[in-house]
Amino acid sequence: MSVQYATPTTPLPPRRRGPRLRTRTGSFFLNALTLLAAVVWVFPVYWMVNSSLQSYSGVYGANANLVPFPFSVASYGEVLADSSFWRAMSQSATVTAIAVVVSLFSAVLAAAALSRFRFRSKRAVLLTILIVQMIPAEALFIAQYRMMDGWGLINSVVGLALLYAGASIPITIWMLKGFVDGIPYELEEAAQIDGCSRFGAFMRVTMPLLAPGFVASGVFALLASWNEYTLALVVMTDPGSLTLPLWLRRFSSPFEATDWGAVMAGSALIAIPVIIVFMFVQSRMATGLTGGSVKG
Structure with a gap:
């Protein structure tokens, strides 16, 4: 008959919850x-x-209300009933559309050249683009005004759009170059073997793949043109040629009380088109911002 001896059980060590906590x-x-x-x-x-x-x-009132009570849309009615608001809206939309199209068209050609071709001054061109982007906009006002005046483009939609496009092109080139670098050149070579020219291969193969890049860089150009104030203040001196940021200034006067309700209503209405654009291109823009950051 075997005798079993009880062995003392070793208690388990307590769990360490320090790192998780x-x-x-x-x-x-x-x-x-x-x-x-x-x-x-x-x-x-x-x-x-x-x-x-x-x-x-x-x-x-003396006491600010965190909730709009009583509710009133009189400020929106005042803004929407103003014919100059719609004229300024048309001006801003036209200027922004021209600026975005010109900047994207110019930038994609430059980005393709910098990405697909090898030449001696390539680094110098990239460095020049970066330096131009770093120059403060205020330092160029006098030269830009004299240039627009010499061309007869003061108070002109085309003149202001060209200035906006010139300001957006450097950053747009840098963004689109990253997207072009991320598309393998072998795809264009395969299209050339099938009979396409070099330009045709780029247009048929690479351009459709650049859609996220166009959306991402186009949104930046759109915001820069839609919300710009100081350059428009210098170039657009005619009261009938105001853009929306300049039009919004009319509610503020050094001799009269500022109509803050109309200012806020006008600001909200100005932001609505940008919000609508973001709603349509949100997914494309998110893909574009991440897609252009790496080189394939």
């Missing part, structure tokens, strides 16, 4: 900081919409 705490604080940054970023937009929906007494 620190990870959860760090994640909580990171999420809290992100939420706080989002609130700080969104609050001016909310305050703009909130002020535009308040009555005159609510905007100018």
Whole structure:
């Protein structure tokens, strides 16, 4: 008969929850900081919409209302009933469309040349483009005004659009060059073997693949042209040739009280076209911003 002896059981070591707890705490604080940054970023937009929906007494009252009560759309009616608003909207839309088309057309040709061809001054050209982009816009106002005046393009939609396109082309070239670099040249070579010319291979094969790049760089050119104020202030001196940022200034006067309700309503209406564009190109833009960052 065998005798069994009881052996003392060794207790299991307690779980170490320190690293996981620190990870959860760090994640909580990171999420809290992100939420706080989002609130700080969104609050001016909310305050703009909130002020535009308040009555005159609510905007100018001593106590600010965080909620538009009583609700009023009188400021929007004042803006929409102004014929100069629609004229400025047409001016801005025309200038922005021309600037975006010219900048994209010029930039894709330059990006293709810098990406597909090898020449001695290639680095010098890239460096020149970067230096031009770093020059402050205010330093060019006098030269740009004299140039536009010499060409007879003061108070001209075409003249302002060319200036906007010139300001957007350097950054657009850099963005599109990254996209062209990411498309293998072997695809164009295969098209040339099938009978396409070099230009035809680029147009038939590479250009369709550049759609995300066109969207991403086009949005940047659109925002730069749609919201630009100082250059338009220098070039567009005729009251009948105002763009939307210049038109918005008419509600502010050094001799009269500023109509803040109309200013906020006009600002909200100016932002609506940009929001609509972002809603349509959001997915393409996200693909473009990540696709042009790596070289295939």
